[in-house]
Amino acid sequence: MALINKIREKSGVAVGIIAVSLILFIVGGDLLGSQSLFGGQDQTVGEIAGQEISYQEFNAKVDEARAAYEQQTGRPATEQDQVQLRDQAWNQFILDIAYAKEYDALGLAVTKEELIDMVQGNYISPAIRQTFTDPQTGAFDKNTVINYLKSLKTLPAEQQMAWTNFERNLSADRMRVKYENLLRLSSFVTTAEAQKEYQAQNTRADAKFLLVPYYVVPDTTVKVTDSQLQDYLNKHKDEYKSYNSRTLQYVTFPVAPSKEDSTALYDQIKSLARGLAAAPNDSSYARMNSDIQAPLYMTLGEMPEQLKATVGTFASGGVYGPYKEGNTYFIYKYSGTKKDTNFTVRASHILIRAAGGDTAKAAARTKAEGILRQIQGGASFEALAAENSADGSRQQGGDLGYFKNNNQMVKPFQDAVFSFNGTGLIPRLVETEFGFHIIKITEPKTNTLYRIATIGKTITPSQATRDEVYRKAEQFATESKSKDDFDENTKKDKTLVVATAERIPENATSVNALGNARELVRWAFNKDTDINDVSSAIEVDDQYVVAVLTGETSEDEVSIENFRQELTAKVRNQLKAEQIIAKLGSASGTLESIAQKYGAGALVETVPDINMATGFLKSAGVDPLAVGKIFGLKAGKRSKPFAGDAGVLIVETTKVTPAPSVADYTVYKNQLQQNASSRAGFMINEAIRDNADIKDRRAKFY
Structure with a gap:
């Protein structure tokens, strides 16, 4: 039994290894059928590479994972365990559908002979070695595996099933490793790229700059309009990806x-x-x-x-x-x-x-x-x-x-x-x-x-105390039929503090500091909940919450509401930059005299030994545009005022020391190759997910 328990543990490890290459889709909450909350007949949990996943088949895989987990741990799965098991089941569908299509396209397979070799041959899988290593001596003996397999048919059915699952996970992990290694080998660094990296790391410059930080212009003096936000978004749409979200305001009634x-x-x-x-x-x-x-x-x-x-x-x-x-x-x-x-x-x-x-x-x-x-x-x-x-x-x-x-x-x-x-x-x-x-x-x-x-x-809290708090929360909700009522009633009750939760994703399990808030999130995404609707009293941990829906975004449409805060900061800094550049004027004289003429907030700093790869400019921070301008100027030359990340700058290059000539760029080529290789697993996963056009609708059911 001790050995089979180890196999069960390693089976879970193998599943975990496979899941490492996937970005988990975090969901949670209590199971609700689509009829009970969202209505309609749609029983589709999601779609992967054009293949729909029904609620029934998804839930069957979750039940299978839960049964295996409870058999392995000897205890019922908690709600948090079930969240992870649903993620595991979803990731398995991604492997079985999206990854499998890529494997098939390349003709990849793990043969029966290869699997035997992994278990008891010359190239033993690390998972097998770890499972069958003697904990007392630290030694691995292949005969232990062989003897176990010979006795497998005499073991209980559940142990035979555990071994079958273990072998299946070994095969799946080997397939993924094959695929990733194949793509890693397709990555190549040219001598020109290595030379460019060498120059970036070893060319040095000394510089002096004037910085007028954006914060010296008060935010209240810069008005940002929706049309300006929309113009900025139109020019930078590739930088912003929309998703289904909701924005809430809410008050809490603690049960103390x-x-x-x-x-x-x-x-x-x-x-x-x-x-x-x-x-x-x-x-x-x-x-x-x-x-x-x-x-x-x-x-x-x-x-x-x-x-x-x-x-x-x-x-x-x-x-x-x-x-x-x-x-x-x-x-x-x-x-x-x-x-x-x-x-x-x-x-x-x-x-x-x-x-x-x-x-x-x-x-x-x-x-x-x-x-x-x-x-x-x-x-x-x-x-x-x-x-x-x-x-x-x-x-x-x-x-x-x-x-x-x-x-x-x-x-x-x-x-x-x-x-x-x-x-x-x-x-x-x-x-x-x-x-x-x-x-x-x-x-x-x-x-x-x-x-x-x-x-x-x-x-x-006693039940009487809990009932009294619920009564107060429900009375507040009943008297708040709209956003205007909600605002008015919170002004009347000075003990209530209004909190805002912006752009809550559909699969969120928490809202700001409110944990276990799936019921609140489901209310916000209910098709019958409209903007300015107020919820009933919803229990979240040791408090009741009453919320009003104030905003929503859709994955099908990128709007300024999706990214209002970020867009406002970007546009406001652009407008501040225009004001600062106008005030700097023609900017003649020394940088110190220009700073003095500008007034409060302007500063001048000297930065020695800058390189293009990791250039850091003290108060200006890491600013690629400023570093580029420094290396683009000849020694003794100065730039015009320009908008950087932290503020408006004028840079002056005082010295440039070219990188010494070298004949061999192998070190830098290997460095770039290793960096590319370390990112390969993540990049492969991202590419497969994008190509599979995954639609995760589990939040409607859980």
Whole structure:
């Protein structure tokens, strides 16, 4: 059974490997038939390469995947699991239809003989090796596979099916690898391309530029019209791809515990405290009555702060609390101590790294010794840690928290800390592979474990509280028949905050910070929901949501509404650029004098050693147009004002150093070839998907 479980696991791995080459279509939510929400008779879940996928055949594949998953894991699939299983089933359809057409066109196949060779021949599949490798010795023996196959017919039917699925996935993965390798081999880098890359990386320039950032012109002073947005979109349609989306405004009514709920729980926790005190088996009593499971034995460092503060008053059999942490009340029963096999300590440190050779190491030691002397002289350890330590603990004044002497720390550090008695500063540097440490013990080492039975009860809204919140939300929805009513009613109720969710895709599972929001998304995409319609109260996690539909876009039509925010930013910057260029005028004199004449916001910077491949221009950032102009100018020449990515620039090239001549561009050719090869899987998947014209309509059903 252990072996077949491994096969099931690897079968899932094989499916995962195949799915890596696909971009997942994320969907979720509860299953709804098309009749129940969208109406009509269309039972098509999607279309791939002209082939329609019916709801029935898709759901059958999902059921098959779910059964295999539940058999493998031994538990029912959760809703989140089912989202992933539906993705897996959809991706399998893409493989079976879109990818298979490409394989067939090239005559690719995995023969029976090839599969046998992958399983028990000379070229064993990595998945087979991993599955049948002895975990004790790490050795793979082909005879183990052969013996397993000989006994396969005597195994239960479910194990035989698991092996069949495993082999099928091996074959599918080999086919995909063949196809991708074939296309990778078709990629070729010319000497001219390698030479161009060499020039881009090694030609250098020094430059000076004036930048007037777009932000110096307030947005409120630049009016952008819809006609300007449309003109821009018409000129850049290839950059914007539309999709079905909805835009909502909504308010939430949180279902939070009431004062009465808190009082009721407090009374309950006091009753439980009496029961815990009298319980002969307090650990079982705590386990049965607690919402939160906690360890029975704790070190001092593992205790919550409120409990730790009472350790000095501990008496065997005593009950402590209730203590409130967030929305949870805790009570604790102390029943004595025992000794742990490990010691626990709390310490802080200041790390001075010693990277480099002997000179750097000596400098690091000198610096660390100086800091140690300052602390010994009365300086604040925490302040010096925040200023000097070279690791993340500097943000906590060097505090490393609690740790044990079970090799949680590197040996020299551990030995120094646990050989120290009491608290205080260790009066010497401790050297480790990371550098030099200055260490302070903040709580002494101890191996005492406290036996503490814990009950934690979390305040949750009662049904009465939930019903009252629903009543308020539904009343708001009933009184808001239109967008105007929605706006008016939110103004009346000052506790309500209107949120906006723009361009929600049809298969979204969340809306802004609202998780598990499929019901809200389905309402927005319902064919009977029109612009300015208001929803009823929709339950989303621990709140009710009332929404109004304010916008929609279609995959069949690119409009400014699809990309209003992005288009507005682009057009606004164009208009700002026109204003700035007009104000700069003829731009004569030095760049400094031009900046001074322009006024507030204009700045001048010098950038040395720029290259075309990775040019970075300080405040101007990465601006390909500006870099191109710098390399297009002769030394000593200046450009006219132009619109860049961050603002309007005037660039001045001060020096150009051509790349030295080389006879061999092999390094750059290999570099480009490797880059192309690493992108191949993604690019192949994109091309197949585009060619297959995939239409995913699962959101209408799930």
